Amino acid sequence: MRGDPAFIRMRDTDCMTRVAPSLLGEQAGLSTAGGSIGDFIALLKPRVMSLVVFTGFAGLVVAPGDIHPLIAGVAVLCIAVGAGASGAINMWFDRDIDAIMNRTCGRPIPRGAVSPDAALSFGGVLAVFSVMLMGIAVNWMAAGLLAFTIFFYIVIYTMWLKRRTPQNIVIGGAAGAFPPMIGWAAVTGDVSLASISLFLLIFMWTPPHFWALSLFREGDYAKAGVPMMPVVAGQRATKRQMLAYTLLLAPIALVPAWLGVAGLIYAAIAVGLNVAFIGHAIAVLRERDVALPAHGAGKGGHRAAKAMFGFSLIYLFGHFAALVLDRAPGLVELLGS
Amino acid sequence: MNAPQTPANDERARRQRARNWAIFLALAAFVVIVYIVTIVRMKGG
Numbered sequence: 354m355r356g357d358p359a360f361i362r363m364r365d366t367d368c369m370t371r372v373a374p375s376l377l378g379e380q381a382g383l384s385t386a387g388g389s390i391g392d393f394i395a396l397l398k399p400r401v402m403s404l405v406v407f408t409g410f411a412g413l414v415v416a417p418g419d420i421h422p423l424i425a426g427v428a429v430l431c432i433a434v435g436a437g438a439s440g441a442i443n444m445w446f447d448r449d450i451d452a453i454m455n456r457t458c459g460r461p462i463p464r465g466a467v468s469p470d471a472a473l474s475f476g477g478v479l480a481v482f483s484v485m486l487m488g489i490a491v492n493w494m495a496a497g498l499l500a501f502t503i504f505f506y507i508v509i510y511t512m513w514l515k516r517r518t519p520q521n522i523v524i525g526g527a528a529g530a531f532p533p534m535i536g537w538a539a540v541t542g543d544v545s546l547a548s549i550s551l552f553l554l555i556f557m558w559t560p561p562h563f564w565a566l567s568l569f570r571e572g573d574y575a576k577a578g579v580p581m582m583p584v585v586a587g588q589r590a591t592k593r594q595m596l597a598y599t600l601l602l603a604p605i606a607l608v609p610a611w612l613g614v615a616g617l618i619y620a621a622i623a624v625g626l627n628v629a630f631i632g633h634a635i636a637v638l639r640e641r642d643v644a645l646p647a648h649g650a651g652k653g654g655h656r657a658a659k660a661m662f663g664f665s666l667i668y669l670f671g672h673f674a675a676l677v678l679d680r681a682p683g684l685v686e687l688l689g690s
Numbered sequence: 691m692n693a694p695q696t697p698a699n700d701e702r703a704r705r706q707r708a709r710n711w712a713i714f715l716a717l718a719a720f721v722v723i724v725y726i727v728t729i730v731r732m733k734g735g
Contacts (some may be wrong), residue, residue, distance in 0.1 A: 387705050390712050421730050427723060482720070490727040 388467035397437030411673035412536030428539035435483035441476030450577040526559030565662035569655035622675040633661035
């Protein structure tokens with residue numbers, strides 16, 4: 354499919370105006386060959402999955418208690434498959450707006466590689482399998498949290514909030530924040546203040562992360578009618594809120610150290626990352642607003658927002674890597690000697 | 691009645707085979723995981 358001239362046109366230019374209508378949406382003129390394995394893997398949103406898996410793994414590592422390495426591996430696998438299932442069902446529901454946005458029109462459903470029904474079945478089966486396996490192999494608290502995460506992402510975020518309110522990713526961000534709690538529950542079988550602190554770290558990180566993206570993808574969201582903050586409240590208000598969230602996030606990021614979930618390595622890295630993140634937010638605020646071009650592509654400018662978006666990924670990865678490092682056997686003693 | 695051999699049909703058959711293998715491997719992996727987990731849990735892991 355990637356070699357198809359129609360697909361190349363679709364990726365290079367505006368999706369709706371350049372692609373034959375038969376390649377878009379419901380009457381997608383589905384590829385008669387059906388989806389390839391790669392298309393079905395793409396439905397799982399592997400890049401999102403990697404961050405989810407890593408944060409879930411970190412929650413599992415820092416939780417107090419013991420877990421058999423194989424059971425831990427199964428827990429991480431279930432988190433990965435559950436996240437992938439959510440991604441597939443999200444792509445099924447959002448296929449109409451995915452076909453409009455430049456960022457998403459190359460996804461398997463709008464491209465016509467996988468039928469919407471096949472994507473829904475694929476996601477549904479994987480969701481059930483991941484939750485049941487988590488329950489049977491690990492424990493039912495972790496399975497319940499995984500099921501709730503999938504429900505929250507699909508029903509609360511994708512179906513309800515995403516197209517209705519600019520607070521969509523503020524509330525919906527909870528879905529992406531649950532994985533460390535699931536990893537923690539896989540070990541302890543419960544929910545604690547410490548695991549909630551890991552949840553809060555991702556929950557508060559999500560708005561500035563997504564709003565940075567939506568600043569330089571504003572035209573895409575406006576075209577698709579998704580009420581992201583810059584579309585509804587304007588760039589200036591969005592930038593102010595991004596700074597407010599990064600300022601609130603900084604003390605929250607230190608709570609795991611305060612609660613004893615993490616030690617000095619984490620605290621030192623967290624301080625550095627938060628100072629840098631606030632610096633990025635200030636740079637975004639100071640950057641000149643960019644008027645949307647008439648065609649709505651909205652790709653120009655926003656250098657600071659793009660830099661902040663890239664850094665936000667390092668920020669989250671850095672915090673959870675630090676959590677894991679703090680628990681690495683002998684590392685603290687080595688640094689202290 | 692077999693479908694006539696055309697490049698499109700060949701591609702469809704190739705992808706169908708690939709999907710069948712993927713489903714087979716996923717189910718086999720699931721069976722192995724459940725088996726090993728059962729052994730581990732029976733030993734009190």
